[in-house]
Amino acid sequence: MAPKASSVLDEIVAVYRLERDLLTIAARAIRKTAQPYLVGTGFVGRTVTDSQNDVERLRSRLDEMTVVALWIEFERFLVNHVLSQLHVLGTAPPPFDVQLGAHVEHQIEFSRFDDLLDLYKGWIDSNHIGNVKQIKDYRDWVSHRNPKRPTPAKVDPAQARAILGNVMDAIAPSSARS
Amino acid sequence: MEMDQDARRQQFLGRLSELLSDLRTWAAADPRLTAALREFAIDDPFGHYTAPGLEITITGERLASVVPVAAVVIGAEGRVDVKGPIDQAAMLYLSGPGRTETTIEGVSAFRRDLFAGFEAAGWYWMLDSFTPHRAVRRIDADAFRDIVLSVSDYEITPSR
Numbered sequence: 001m002a003p004k005a006s007s008v009l010d011e012i013v014a015v016y017r018l019e020r021d022l023l024t025i026a027a028r029a030i031r032k033t034a035q036p037y038l039v040g041t042g043f044v045g046r047t048v049t050d051s052q053n054d055v056e057r058l059r060s061r062l063d064e065m066t067v068v069a070l071w072i073e074f075e076r077f078l079v080n081h082v083l084s085q086l087h088v089l090g091t092a093p094p095p096f097d098v099q100l101g102a103h104v105e106h107q108i109e110f111s112r113f114d115d116l117l118d119l120y121k122g123w124i125d126s127n128h129i130g131n132v133k134q135i136k137d138y139r140d141w142v143s144h145r146n147p148k149r150p151t152p153a154k155v156d157p158a159q160a161r162a163i164l165g166n167v168m169d170a171i172a173p174s175s176a177r178s
Numbered sequence: 179m180e181m182d183q184d185a186r187r188q189q190f191l192g193r194l195s196e197l198l199s200d201l202r203t204w205a206a207a208d209p210r211l212t213a214a215l216r217e218f219a220i221d222d223p224f225g226h227y228t229a230p231g232l233e234i235t236i237t238g239e240r241l242a243s244v245v246p247v248a249a250v251v252i253g254a255e256g257r258v259d260v261k262g263p264i265d266q267a268a269m270l271y272l273s274g275p276g277r278t279e280t281t282i283e284g285v286s287a288f289r290r291d292l293f294a295g296f297e298a299a300g301w302y303w304m305l306d307s308f309t310p311h312r313a314v315r316r317i318d319a320d321a322f323r324d325i326v327l328s329v330s331d332y333e334i335t336p337s338r
Contacts, residue, residue, distance in 0.1 A: 020265075027264045028331070052263050059266065128278045134252045151221050155252040156268055158304060162292050162312045163253060170280040170288040 005172040006165030008073055016066045016157055023062070027055050064142040066157040071139040074132075074164040075113060081171055082108050082116055124167060131163045187224045190249035190256045193271055197258065197301050197317070198232055201244060204319045207336035210236050222248035231258070234326070241330050253292055258301070262329025268304040269317060269325075272296055 029037040030051045038044055043051045083105055108116070113136060117129055137152040155163075198215070205213040212235050217228045232244035240263070247257040247268075254270035276292025293302070295314045302314040303321050315321050323334045 024265050031263045056261060056266070122281075124280050125278055128280075131252050138252070150223060153223055153250045153252050154248055154257065156304070158312055159251075159253055159292075166278055166290050166292070169290075170278075 004165075005077065005168040006161075008077065009070055009161050009165055009168075012066065012069045012073065013157070013161055016062065019062055020059070023055055023059050027052065030055065063156055067135065067155055067160045068139050068142055070157065070160045070164055071135060074168065077168055078113075078116060078171075079109065082119065120167075120171070124170060128163070128167060132167060135160055135163060183224050187227070187249050190271070191229060193256060193301070194229060194246055194258065197269070198230060198244065200317070201232060201322060204322045205232075205234055205334065207319075208334045209337045211241065211334065212236075218245050220246055220248060223250045236332065241332055242326055260325050260329055262326070264331055265329045267325045267329055269301050270304055270314075271300070272302050272314065273299045 025037075026043075028034075030043060030048060033048065035044075086101060086104055114133060117132060121129060134153050135155055138155050140146075141149065141152045202213045205211045213232050214235070215230050216233050218231045220227055220229050229246040231246050233240065234242045234244070242260050242262040245259045245261055247259050249256050251257040251270060253276055254272055256271035258269045260267045260269065272293060275294075275296040278290055278292065279286055280288040293312050293314045295316070296302070297316055301317040303317055303325055305313040305315055327333050
């Protein structure tokens with residue numbers, strides 16, 4: 001059976017879970033001030049509280065960057081899907097057909113992503129498209145932290161994986177990675 | 179009529195207050211624990227404001243913090259994190275299973291719920307699963323005990 005389109009997100013998820021586990025191990029070693037495990041690290045000489053706070057900050061940052069990574073994969077998937085739906089005019093003479101295809105491809109590659117998402121209205125329910133746009137807003141905030149823009153709604157990696165993966169599977173139910 | 183932002187923020191704060199009351203009751207079952215209210219700053223699409231949370235301690239040592247995160251989160255209607263020295267867990271307020279659907283020429287072609295395990299509107303623990311259906315568990319005394327264990331390695335033990 002062909003893999004689900006959303007399976008490309010699973011490698012990101014696997015790395016995320018491993019990194020979360022490593023942080024849990026570090027947190028336990030810090031809590032117990034387990035010197036054999038902490039020797040040679042920057043935690044030596046620091047208070048338990050400060051070290052725990054650092055681990056907590058790193059955990060939050062890991063969540064944010066994982067959502068960004070999931071978004072990058074999803075964005076590439078959607079652009080490729082739109083491109084794959086192009087049907088070059090069968091009656092167009094060469095080389096016009098190739099040049100037209102290249103022109104449209106270029107326009108799609110540089111379109112505003114919200115405009116590409118709007119192409120799927122009526123196919124994907126509008127609430128779901130709204131959720132995807134909110135994830136994009138969160139990704140933008142993580143990446144740029146623009147103080148002039150309002151604080152977006154937050155999302156954690158598992159939620160992002162579910163929402164983005166559902167769209168990918170709805171659009172291309174049994175396609176391999178495009 | 180769609181609620182305005184103030185009303186939605188107040189709705190979140192009301193649901194949060196009920197959750198904290200339950201959590202304090204369940205924590206109080208273990209005589210070694212203290213669950214004190216404290217205020218936390220929130221910065222979400224509804225603005226900057228404060229909301230109550232809990233500091234759970236055992237013999238003066240921090241065991242877990244119950245931290246209100248936001249009234250607006252993607253896919254849910256409020257988020258509260260339980261943060262401990264080992265890990266952290268997320269609780270979301272859900273009003274439904276998050277049904278998503280796609281149609282082709284008006285005919286349903288794909289239907290999936292965001293959340294698996296939804297029973298009724300309330301607070302749910304987001305389990306650490308990355309399946310298309312996000313596994314959730316309704317918050318009750320047992321779930322809260324498991325959350326505290328997962329974030330702190332401490333098992334709440336009610337007195338007999």
